[in-house]
Amino acid sequence: MNGYRDLRVALLGCGSVGAQTARLILEHGDELAARIGARLSLAGIAVRDVDAKRDVELPRELFTTDAERLVQGADIVVELMGGIEPARGLILQALQGGADVVTANKALIAAHGPELSDAAEQVGAQLSYEAAVAAAIPILRPLRESLAGDHVTRVLGIVNGSTNYILDRMDRFGDSAEDAMRVASELGYLEADPTLDVEGYDAAQKATILASIAFHTEVPVDSVYREGIANITAAQVEAAKSAGYVIKLLAIAERLTSSDGVDGVSARVYPALIRRDHPLAAVYGGKNAVFVEAEAAGELMFYGAGAGGAETASAVLGDLVSAARRHVIGGPGIPGSLHAELPILPVGEVTTAYQIMLEVHDRPGVLAAIAGLLAEHGVSAASVEQTVAPGSDGEGRAALVIGTHQAREADLAATVDALRASEEVLAVTSVLRLEGRA
Amino acid sequence: MNGYRDLRVALLGCGSVGAQTARLILEHGDELAARIGARLSLAGIAVRDVDAKRDVELPRELFTTDAERLVQGADIVVELMGGIEPARGLILQALQGGADVVTANKALIAAHGPELSDAAEQVGAQLSYEAAVAAAIPILRPLRESLAGDHVTRVLGIVNGSTNYILDRMDRFGDSAEDAMRVASELGYLEADPTLDVEGYDAAQKATILASIAFHTEVPVDSVYREGIANITAAQVEAAKSAGYVIKLLAIAERLTSSDGVDGVSARVYPALIRRDHPLAAVYGGKNAVFVEAEAAGELMFYGAGAGGAETASAVLGDLVSAARRHVIGGPGIPGSLHAELPILPVGEVTTAYQIMLEVHDRPGVLAAIAGLLAEHGVSAASVEQTVAPGSDGEGRAALVIGTHQAREADLAATVDALRASEEVLAVTSVLRLEGRA
Structure with a gap:
């Protein structure tokens, strides 16, 4: 259509994020083509078990169990399987084949980000993972691009929706820690293994990624100091409240000078007091937010949904469009061109x-x-x-x-x-x- | 240094934003070169009156009154003069000469954005103006790039710090409208002509820009419905407060279907009630925030400083680095590469x-x-x-x-x-x- 050439997109994984990503690619096809200047052609969706996807409303012929073959010949690979292997191997295979890669896999990026980034850099491919931190919230791109001429000094993130929901219930409804945890569990807010959320492991992975992007420095996830919310009591929440504070679990990345004068980086996760009039205090329920302090820009905050299939797919699509545009530089669909021209209504x-x-x-x-x-x-x-x-x-x-x-x-x-x-x-x-x- | 080639940057204007932009380019030279893969060489700063800049701490030899000559041969032109002419003419000259252009000039973009974008598109140059809306806050890039695969349905912006300061004083301290206005004026928060702020003209310019980027549609500034805050009374603020609301001056861009089924766009500015637990309600004082609703991403908010020399310069630099990178594709300094490698402190x-x-x-x-x-x-x-x-x-x-x-x-x-x-x-x-x- 319109003489656009096709870009072959291989999708790995079809959980809630994968299914939403496929849906957006298929439903917004014409619009995406106009924005990119090329058509995103969904070459296939690799899953472990095709039969298990019987209820997913996507064309059956897209499904395959042969991920390696799907990756071959793809222009862009979108990895939404989660976990370390086989995701890591498939991404390396894709990059070595010259494909750009988009992933939402925080565990993988936290553990192997530098290895994968190096592999991408060696072949001039693009590896992007906006959806890995705070799902729908554009935070990595602003940190990397919008603040490229500034010095970030500190990042404070509410990056785990489950624990924010628990702390918020304790603060707003006076729940005990046990009650708040039970409600969160019943609503499906907690991972199958709740210690990932409650003990701050999930937040630590995101702290690693935020710190490495904010400070252009490799920050291993096991260097992140970590305290969870398991020991936070209703009495602490109540005392904080009456003193004008709220307790939030924060992922913090900070430029720091040590007591003996070494300039370095600190990444840490712990529950902390925040003043009630701080913008982070107004982040309720399962929402996420990342507060950034930079030398010139001052204080910025980025707020939104930190989870959810469609929400995460929105961030995946943003990365996908950006990767696709690199294939079409100079073509039609230059970013920002006015291609919709809708009427202005009174x-x-x-x-x-x-x-x-x-x-x-x-x-x-x-x-x-x-x-x-x-x-x-x-x-x-x-x-x-x-x-x-x-x-x-x-x-x-x-x-x-x-x-x-x-x-x-x-x-x-x-x-x-x-x-x-x-x-x-x-x-x-x-x-x-x-x-x-x- | 390091074999980086130079990119000639012409700076037009040296008010508070211009001076801060020049300072950042000069002070962060090495770091910017590493991020870009080329060195930003400040070719000159065009001002109307060199003597008037006697107290600005920048090398004297950079100043010139010959803006046209400075623009010739520049790789990137940064326009921070404000106003329509000569800014418009110089930007057109720069684009026609193949230079990329970065500007913070909201009045110009609101009035002539499509003309300038067309001129850029024709020669394959880049025109960017992140700093024109909400200064330091990255909002245009996220709207354009991060949400490129999503459908934005509505944008609600607190984009005028002066009126937000006035309304916030009335809300939090019970000031009368006159008292709040006087304090804002004494603190220098109001423009020389306060009607630009108070009557919503400034917010309307930003609504035009936000609507055109969110909906890929040309939205003339005179199509923006506009009511200011001049008639807001202390009694209204008080009544809103007791009903659980706060009054904010909003710039709104919205996808809308008319009563006779026409799909279109509405852009408008007026004071509106916002529920106290809405994230926009926690935007105090002179701060800005833009709340975005998108089909897949859900609700997002971008918060920060909406004015200030250094704050605006941060956004200008972000655009400048992005434009510079286009000149160096494939070179060193690929975005996101880990070039700092700071130590991790315990x-x-x-x-x-x-x-x-x-x-x-x-x-x-x-x-x-x-x-x-x-x-x-x-x-x-x-x-x-x-x-x-x-x-x-x-x-x-x-x-x-x-x-x-x-x-x-x-x-x-x-x-x-x-x-x-x-x-x-x-x-x-x-x-x-x-x-x-x-």
Whole structure:
């Protein structure tokens, strides 16, 4: 189509991330081709057992158990199997064959990142692994590229959603450690072996990767100092709370000068107190965030989902598009070109919820009249709250706060005009839109 | 040095961002060369009046008033003059000459982005402007590259620090609109013409840029619906607060289907209610943040400084390094290679503040003994609070919460050992590090 040439993509693994990645490649094919200037052709999906993937809604003919053969002749290999072997061997095979590689495999990168990076560098191939840290959150690319002219001094990451969920429950609902852990387990937030999360092993792998990218230095995972959250008590959480802090499990990478003057790097994981007004304190539930301090840029934070099939696949696709573009330099689909050209819609078409504040006569029938007026214009009230109007002195005036359901801006504007004209209404004192809900 | 070839960088403008950009290029020369694989050679800095830059600490011979001549022969042009002309003409000249261009000029990109992008595309040059939106925060690159395989559905940005500062004062300190505005003005947070901030013109320029990048569509700045914060009252802020909301001025770019089924884009700026537990609600003072909703990635947020010379220069340098790398593909200094190789320091070298909780005998001399013990190990107490120990029933036990100043981990560990061994101490109930402070 459109004369685009094909780039052969080999997908290794078809768990939740793999299946979502395949789906995005197939469903967004035309759009990706326009952005890349070449078509991503899914050459196959290597799995251990094809029958086990019977329920996955992907074309059957894509599945194969012969990963090695699939890797041969691929332009880009996407490794989403997890674990060390055979992932490591297949990635080396791909790189040695000149293919670019995208992986989400944090354990592998934490253990063998330098070996794999060297292999890529030797043949001029690209190895990228944005999805290995904090899933959907773009953090490695900003650290590597956006801050390439700056000096990163410290990285503080909430990079394990399970432990953040547990600590958040203890903080917000007063759960005991045991209760919070049980709920997290029931919701499937904990790995099969919960010590990977709770003892900070998972966070340590991410600390290794963050430190190596932030400081251009090989940081072995066994050099990461590690304390988990197993010993954090409800009493500690409560004491932190009353002192204006919250306890978060942090993966920390830091430039440091030792007591005898050696300039070096520290990577560590432990639960720490964070002030309530620090941006990391507002990272609730299973979310992830990485807070970066740099000499010139100051404080930055990157926030989002740290797990999930689709979320992780989004980061994999970002790396995949970037790798694919390297094959098409100078071709069509130059990054940032305006290929969609959608129409600009007027604000009247916007749909959002509203909060309207009114001053009204405090007499029977007012509420009914106003509710009727809203309904007439297709605006539905979600809540109505009546308070005494400021300065009313009980003289028959009341203040109403109306929260609406989602409504069209044009309908709302007509409603507000009608409210202003209504005999029941003394004044429309505030109209504000409500944003930030899904 | 090291056989790197030179890339000629022409800098246009030497205000606070320009001076910081020049400083970083000169001071980080070796490091940048290693990252790029070529040396950034600052060919000159074009200014209107060389004498006016007498106090800027940069080599005098770099300054010139002949911008056109400086642009000729440059490999990369960095435009930090601001305003439309002569910036636009010089950028077009640079692009037509085949140079890559980096700019922080939001007014120019909002007004002439498509024209300049087209000019760049025609000659295969790169035009980048990360610093034009939210200064130090990497947002355009993540939108363009990290989310290249995803569908962005909505972008909500706090992209004007001055108005966020004003609204934040009204929310947190109960300031009137006039008082908050006066303080912002006294602190130099407002532009010379405050209507650019207060009426949302500045935010509208950024909404244009965000919408065009998120949706690959040309969004003229005069198509952006715009309401400022001039009419926001203390009463509205107070009412929002008591209802669990905070008012923020948002720049919004959204994919939208109109009531008659047209798929399009909306870009708008207005003050809106945000729930207190939304990540944007925790963006205080003059900070900026951009919240992104994407189909696969879910919710992401990018947070940081939205203004400042060094902060903006960090983003300029990121673009500059990226442009420079295009000149050196295949050369040394491949992105992500480990060229620093700093030593990994043990956790004992880490310096941080601590909170130590103790159960002690409630008798005279205990505090003095414990303070002495801390001092002995080089740990200095910042605060000591005494409470009744839980379950003590007044039987002569007290609980102490000690906050320390910055201390070395090794000293702290020795202190805790000594506390455990002390006769005064019944139990060390909690030792937590305090992170997230500068």
